Amino acid sequence: MISKYQQLRAQALPHNRATLMALLKKHGIQSLSVFYSGSGSTGDTDKITATPPEAVARLADVTVSLHQAKVEVLAGVAAHALIAEKKPALEALREFTLAWVEQTHCCWANRDGGSGDVTFNVAQDTCRLKHTEYYTGSLHHEYSL
Template structure:
């Protein structure tokens, strides 16, 4: 006896990628509001600039340091909370979270890294820093990607 119906793949990759693209787009739409709320919070604490340093390698990556400034003087981040719309992976409804200043900065940095350089932590990884200019309400990313290179030459005469 033969089965006329061909076997179906266990995972429909087209649908999986479609769902991922929809989630990624929904997450990106949250960035402007989160940025605005974070800048308002930093400004209320008189912070003028924040530098967020990250480093990745070997399929892992992390925020290494967060440095806040008032003018040219290093300062402490405020103890206050920031309302942040988070969209956990695979979900389509954002959740309003009350994050510490440091966690809001980290989360936004990770969101922006995923948006511009997904996989930044893989293989030899990438490193760099975000500069949050609170006065100008801009975020600048200085990004450095590491890679291993190999050159091969073969000759036959």
């Protein structure tokens, strides 16, 4: 069963995608990729690249409002809500990436982990997630004569 919190996070993704796509378009960015990796039990974003390359620097002082799922517990009762939260654009891009990865590959950084990227293609109005899961395989053989 999916929790109310997870439902709100899933509802926020399309809104946040549209907001970030509009931000990138406004700042003349043709495409932008956020790369991430992790293993053990930790994962994070590694770098952000853009076309044109100087576009990342344009976003350094820009803020954007994203929807965030929040839970508040009052008198033992949990209240869930989507709230608008302003944050620096580069942080918002990182958070969007990790939220989408977590939504599609829960606990992706655990054990052997994984890596990938989220790419915004502004001209085509597409956003693509490419994810690679890592694993250690083994084969067991046993013989008797």
